[in-house]
Amino acid sequence: MRNKFVVAILTLFMSFVVFSLRVEAGERQGINYPMYIEDDADLLTGEEEEKLFDDMLPISEYGYVCLKTIDNNSTLTSWYARDFYHSKFGSESGTVFLIDIDNRNIWIFSDGWIYSKVTTGKASSITDNFYKLSTDEKYYECAKKSFGQILQVINGEKIAEPMKHISNALISVILALIINYFIVIKFSKAHSLTALEMARRGFAGFEMSTPTVVKTKTTKKYNPQSSSSGGSSGGGGGSSGGGGGHSF
Amino acid sequence: MYECPNCGRNLKFDINLQKMHCEYCDTAMDPYEAENVRQVEEHSITTSAEGSDELIEVKILTCPQCGGEIICEDNEAATFCSFCGASTMLEARYAGVKRPEAIIPFSKTKEDCKKSYINMMRRAIFAPKDVKSVSHVDGFRGIYMPYWVYDYGVHQNVTYKGKKEHQKGDYLYTDHYELKARVDSDYEGIAFDASSTYADSLSAAIAPFDAKAKKPFTSAYMSGYYADVCDIDKDLYRRDGAQAVSDDVADRIGKNSVSRQYNTKDSEISKAVSVRTDKRTLAMFPVWFMSYRKKDASGKERVLYSVVNAQTGKAAADIPVSIPKFLIGSILLAIVLFGIMSLFFIIKPIPVLVIACLLSLVLSVMVNSQAEKIADWEACRDDKGLMTTLYGPKRKWKRRKKAKLSLAEYAPIIICFIIAILLIIFRPISDAFYYAAVIVTALCDIYLLVDLIAKYNGLTSRPLPQFRRTGGDDSAK
Numbered sequence: 001m002r003n004k005f006v007v008a009i010l011t012l013f014m015s016f017v018v019f020s021l022r023v024e025a026g027e028r029q030g031i032n033y034p035m036y037i038e039d040d041a042d043l044l045t046g047e048e049e050e051k052l053f054d055d056m057l058p059i060s061e062y063g064y065v066c067l068k069t070i071d072n073n074s075t076l077t078s079w080y081a082r083d084f085y086h087s088k089f090g091s092e093s094g095t096v097f098l099i100d101i102d103n104r105n106i107w108i109f110s111d112g113w114i115y116s117k118v119t120t121g122k123a124s125s126i127t128d129n130f131y132k133l134s135t136d137e138k139y140y141e142c143a144k145k146s147f148g149q150i151l152q153v154i155n156g157e158k159i160a161e162p163m164k165h166i167s168n169a170l171i172s173v174i175l176a177l178i179i180n181y182f183i184v185i186k187f188s189k190a191h192s193l194t195a196l197e198m199a200r201r202g203f204a205g206f207e208m209s210t211p212t213v214v215k216t217k218t219t220k221k222y223n224p225q226s227s228s229s230g231g232s233s234g235g236g237g238g239s240s241g242g243g244g245g246h247s248f
Numbered sequence: 249m250y251e252c253p254n255c256g257r258n259l260k261f262d263i264n265l266q267k268m269h270c271e272y273c274d275t276a277m278d279p280y281e282a283e284n285v286r287q288v289e290e291h292s293i294t295t296s297a298e299g300s301d302e303l304i305e306v307k308i309l310t311c312p313q314c315g316g317e318i319i320c321e322d323n324e325a326a327t328f329c330s331f332c333g334a335s336t337m338l339e340a341r342y343a344g345v346k347r348p349e350a351i352i353p354f355s356k357t358k359e360d361c362k363k364s365y366i367n368m369m370r371r372a373i374f375a376p377k378d379v380k381s382v383s384h385v386d387g388f389r390g391i392y393m394p395y396w397v398y399d400y401g402v403h404q405n406v407t408y409k410g411k412k413e414h415q416k417g418d419y420l421y422t423d424h425y426e427l428k429a430r431v432d433s434d435y436e437g438i439a440f441d442a443s444s445t446y447a448d449s450l451s452a453a454i455a456p457f458d459a460k461a462k463k464p465f466t467s468a469y470m471s472g473y474y475a476d477v478c479d480i481d482k483d484l485y486r487r488d489g490a491q492a493v494s495d496d497v498a499d500r501i502g503k504n505s506v507s508r509q510y511n512t513k514d515s516e517i518s519k520a521v522s523v524r525t526d527k528r529t530l531a532m533f534p535v536w537f538m539s540y541r542k543k544d545a546s547g548k549e550r551v552l553y554s555v556v557n558a559q560t561g562k563a564a565a566d567i568p569v570s571i572p573k574f575l576i577g578s579i580l581l582a583i584v585l586f587g588i589m590s591l592f593f594i595i596k597p598i599p600v601l602v603i604a605c606l607l608s609l610v611l612s613v614m615v616n617s618q619a620e621k622i623a624d625w626e627a628c629r630d631d632k633g634l635m636t637t638l639y640g641p642k643r644k645w646k647r648r649k650k651a652k653l654s655l656a657e658y659a660p661i662i663i664c665f666i667i668a669i670l671l672i673i674f675r676p677i678s679d680a681f682y683y684a685a686v687i688v689t690a691l692c693d694i695y696l697l698v699d700l701i702a703k704y705n706g707l708t709s710r711p712l713p714q715f716r717r718t719g720g721d722d723s724a725k
Binding site: 121124128131132135164165166167168169170171172173174175176177178179180181183184185187188189191192193194195196198199200201202203204205206207208209210211212213214215216217218219220221222223224225246247248 | 371372373374375399400410415418419420421422423424425426427428429430431432433434435436437438439449452453455456459488489491492493495496497500501504506507510564567569574577578579581582583585586589590593595596597600603604607677678679683686687690693694697698700701704708
């Protein structure tokens with residue numbers, strides 16, 4: 001009798017422990033931070049979700065990691081990503097990869113320490129590299145490869161950014177031509193004196209008596225004063241973090 | 249010619265000594281003394297007419313190619329025309345010209361001139377090698393340029409308007425005032441070039457001369473140098489100087505502490521100022537002058553001028569741009585900018601496309617503006633003296649041909665416009681389309697920028713001059 005009671009208590013205790021460890025579906029305990037997959041748009045299979053958790057695991061050493069998919073968004077993808085992240089993780093270190101089917105955008109938003117590595121520019125480059133997979137409806141591969149490059153960036157490895165270099169190269173050439181054109185304009189011609197400047201150089205004396213002042217008339221014009229709006233807008237709290245994305 | 253009293257050779261004005269100097273026996277002589285000696289020994293056509301109509305006999309050299317005339321005190325033959333750069337024997341004749349009343353002698357030697365020129369060319373990093381070469385710099389010639397020098401005065405009671413405003417309820421009240429003050433102001437030595445062959449743009453570029461340092465005229469200072477002929481009417485620029493004086497006086501009146509309280513306007517004050525021309529003097533100012541012939545892109549001969557103020561050393565020149573140097577310099581700068589941008593910026597294709605399209609619009613406007621300037625330049629419409637000498641008052645100046653851009657110069661803006669329309673309509677997802685559009689638009693911008701530089705070069709050389717000359721005595725009545 002006593003043994004049955006002990007077994008029942010132990011079973012109850014173990015169930016409690018197991019349930020507290022096994023969190024709700026879409027959440028896993030990571031290395032230092034938990035990982036989340038919220039597939040609201042139902043883009044991934046269960047097997048893909050499990051595999052994706054393995055890809056997200058190394059990143060969880062540095063912060064929260066989350067994959068979010070949505071198919072209904074009345075705002076901008078960037079705003080949704082930011083608001084979602086802050087409501088879930090505050091300003092703590094982490095990253096979220098968002099697939100917005102409604103606006104057809106993928107977006108990476110990061111904050112905290114991870115944001116110091118995965119900057120807005122890096123996020124843009126990563127989404128630039130893999131948006132085509134989402135276009136082809138290969139959402140799992142897109143998320144997997146994106147998280148892979150996020151990890152590369154965190155580890156200080158270089159990622160391919162070909163489009164950035166093309167843009168910068170073209171802008172550099174145009175800027176260089178413009179700067180050199182203005183150098184030519186500035187330094188190729190000596191400053192020519194205007195007639196006024198010549199007159200000033202020929203100045204040989206000026207005397208003026210104190211002017212006498214006579215009032216001639218007074219005019220008036222209707223000029224209603226608009227009521228000034230009181231108060232200034234309060235300074236908003238600055239939001240931390242940032243990210244980038246791409247349409248697909 | 250001024251003969252050395254000791255050996256009979258030619259005396260020339262020496263810049264370092266500031267005296268007449270004989271290179272053979274080292275005799276030095278005051279220029280006025282040399283003039284007195286010459287007037288005693290030589291017959292000269294000098295009529296003591298009233299006022300300023302005194303003439304001096306000079307040897308005038310005329311270029312058979314462009315008609316440009318230059319005065320030479322020496323007996324040496326001249327084989328080079330300073331105005332069109334032609335290497336040809338200039339035709340000589342003697343004539344009487346209006347005697348200048350003052351002169352500023354050369355104080356900068358040819359070596360000083362070369363140094364000034366070389367210093368100036370150091371800043372012109374894209375100039376072609378030939379305009380910077382040592383042999384090129386040797387081509388400077390000392391020429392006295394005629395200038396009309398005006399002294400102006402303002403001596404009057406000036407009446408001008410002022411106002412004060414104040415708000416009362418829903419009404420703005422303006423109190424109007426009349427201010428009156430006695431003004432006495434003087435301006436001296438305001439100079440404008442008096443030769444139609446000497447471009448206004450060049451004379452303005454090496455201005456000012458210190459006209460207060462001018463001396464009474466004697467031809468002795470011109471020995472060893474050339475002089476340009478005065479063919480501009482004494483009153484052509486008088487109003488320009490008077491207007492400038494009026495504006496400056498108005499500015500000083502406006503800055504008066506009482507005037508400032510009454511919100512006076514300089515433009516209104518200027519209208520109330522009456523400027524009197526106190527004095528008008530024909531003076532010769534020293535200039536080191538060089539002309540250089542060069543063919544343009546179409547193979548047409550053009551002339552470039554370089555001038556150095558031989559009193560102050562200020563240099564100015566028509567400096568073209570070497571397109572290959574410009575492109576190489578731009579590529580090197582682009583590499584540096586690329587490195588900097590790669591560290592800090594990532595620009596997405598759409599912002600790059602927008603920037604490139606806007607830039608092509610701005611560049612098209614600039615190219616068109618340059619074309620208009622070139623049309624004015626070719627017609628010499630910026631040179632009031634030359635245009636008035638050739639055609640008379642401004643209302644009689646020939647209308648210049650409207651500048652026309654080629655289809656190739658309109659094409660970039662059309663291409664950018666079409667690209668933008670297509671992207672807006674089709675909104676492709678793939679970046680490849682946007683980057684292709686960016687590359688095409690950027691190439692259009694680069695083409696326009698290179699065209700802009702080529703057009704700029706059109707403003708750094710001049711068409712070979714053609715001066716309408718009747719010859720004979722320019723001051724004969």
